[in-house]
C-alpha cells in the first residue's frame with residue numbers, strides 16, 4: 584500500500600517515516616511539507632537521518648502517487664490538501680487537531696466524496712478511554728467533570744483535540760450539547776461552578792508527549808480516569824491501522840472507534 588504523509592517534517596511526520604519503514608505491507612510514496620519549508624526538496628527522512636528516497640514536496644498533486652493519505656500538520660495544511668484528495672479520490676486519515684467549525688464543515692463536505700477518518704488521537708489506549716469516560720459519565724451523572732491535559736512546550740492548540748473529544752463523549756453520554764456546557768478556560772472572578780458544565784485546563788511544558796485526565800468530582804469522593812503517552816509510536820501505529828481500514832471503505836466520515844470496533 585502506497586502512503587502519502589502530509590506534515591512530513593514534523594514530529595508526527597517523522598514518526599510515520601519510521602513506522603512505514605518498519606511496515607511490510609506499506610511504503611512511503613509521497614511526502615508533503617509546508618510551502619516554503621526548509622525541508623522541501625530534501626529526503627523525507629532527513630530530519631531523522633533515514634534515507635527514504637522520497638523527496639519532500641509542497642505540491643499537493645504528489646498525492647496521485649498514493650493509495651491513502653495521512654495528515655498530521657496544521658488546519659491550514661489539511662485544508663490545502665483536501666480538495667486534491669477529493670479530486671484524486673484518495674482516502675485520507677486526518678490526525679491534525681485545532682480545527683474551527685468552518686474547517687470541520689469542509690472536512691465533512693469532503694467525506695461525502697471520499698472516505699475520511701478524523702481522529703484527534705490515533706492511539707488504541709486513548710480510544711479505549713473515550714469509551715471509558717462515556718460509561719463513567721452515565722454512571723456518575725451528578726458529578727462535576729473537569730478535564731486536565733498536559734503537552735510539550737511546542738504544541739500550538741489548546742485544549743488538545745483529545746481533551747475536547749473526551750468532553751464531547753461525556754456531553755453525548757449525558758444528553759448535553761457540548762458547546763453549551765464546555766468551559767474551555769477560567770480566569771478572574773468566575774463565580775461558583777455551574778452544575779452540568781465540563782471544565783478544561785491545558786498545561787504546556789518540556790517534552791511531555793501527552794497526558795489526559797478526566798475527573799468526576801462528587802461530594803466526598805472523586806473518580807479519575809487518565810491516559811499517559813510516553814512515546815509517539817502509539818499515534819503512528821494507530822494511524823497505519825486507520826489507513827489500512829480506510830482503503831476498503833466507501834465515502835464517509837469515520838472515527839478510530841469505527842476502525843477499532845469500539846462501541847460509543
Ligand SMILES: NC(=O)C1=CN([C@@H]2O[C@H](COP(=O)(O)OP(=O)(O)OC[C@H]3O[C@@H](n4cnc5c(N)ncnc54)[C@H](OP(=O)(O)O)[C@@H]3O)[C@@H](O)[C@H]2O)C=CC1
Nearest residue numbers: 590592593594595617620656657660678679680703704705
Ligand atoms: N491524532 C493524533 O493522535 C495526534 C495528533 N497530533 C496533531 O498532529 C498535528 C501535528 O503535530 P506535530 O507533528 O507534533 O507538529 P509539528 O509542528 O512537529 O509538525 C507539523 C508539521 O506540519 C507542517 N505544516 C505547518 N503548517 C503547514 C501548512 N500550512 N501546510 C502544510 N504543512 C504545514 C510543519 O512544517 P514546518 O516544519 O516546515 O513548519 C510541520 O512539519 C498537530 O495538530 C497535533 O495536535 C499530534 C500527535 C498525535
Ligand SMILES: O=C(O)C1=N[C@H](C(=O)O)C[C@H](O)C1
Nearest residue numbers: 680703704738743744745793
Ligand atoms: O500535539 C500533540 O502532541 C498531540 N496532539 C493531539 C491532541 O491535540 O489531542 C493528540 C496528542 O494528545 C498529542
